[in-house]
Amino acid sequence: MKDFTGLLKAAAAARRHAYAPYSRFPVGAALQTAGGKIFTGCNIENVSFGLTVCAERVAVFTAVAAGQKELAALALVADTPEPPMPCGACRQVLHEFNPTIWIVCAGLNGKKRIFRLSELLPEAFTEF
Numbered sequence: 001m002k003d004f005t006g007l008l009k010a011a012a013a014a015r016r017h018a019y020a021p022y023s024r025f026p027v028g029a030a031l032q033t034a035g036g037k038i039f040t041g042c043n044i045e046n047v048s049f050g051l052t053v054c055a056e057r058v059a060v061f062t063a064v065a066a067g068q069k070e071l072a073a074l075a076l077v078a079d080t081p082e083p084p085m086p087c088g089a090c091r092q093v094l095h096e097f098n099p100t101i102w103i104v105c106a107g108l109n110g111k112k113r114i115f116r117l118s119e120l121l122p123e124a125f126t127e128f
Contacts, residue, residue, distance in 0.1 A: 004104045004114070007032055007075040012108070014040035014055065015077050021045060027078045029055035031063050034070035039063040056090035060097065073102035083113045091121040099124065 007030045015028025020043055027043045041058025056074060063071065074094065078084040083105035086094070094101055094117050103120060106112035 002073065002102065004073065004075055004102070007038065007073060008077060008104060008106050008112070010038050010040055011055075011075040011077040011106075014042045014059075016042075018042035018055070019044045022047065022049070025078065027055040027076065027084060029059040029077075030075045031056075031059040031071060032073045033063060033068045034072045035068070037063075037066075037068060039066065039068065054087060054090050056086050057093050060090075060093055064097075069097055071097045071101050073104065075104040075106065077106050077108065079108045081107065081109065081111075083107050083111055086120065088121075091117060092124060095121055095124040 010030035011028040014030060015026050018026030020026045022045050029041045031039045039059050039062045041055045041062060043055045045052045076084055085105055099118055101117045103115045103117055
């Protein structure tokens, strides 16, 4: 298994940029491409809650907008007693680019869990 220390640090740094005035739950994500580039994201809330975007999707969309579609690992950081988990929408978006991407979830307390996306989304929606 890889060392995800740098990716976790990047996610923790991205968390500081979160815009979360309604939930007061800032989240940071860092996405590493197969080529080693890192793209970060943070959650961005909106008073119309359906328009809120999770940190994971911000990182994915930023990478794709930069022409990077080969995703290798994603780190997710929040201030929770147990490591935060990506929501279903984020899992499905990640699946689009790499069904077996590494997912590293960590709390600020240092607790972490590491998964392959296929463990978190065993029956993803695919082309029909």
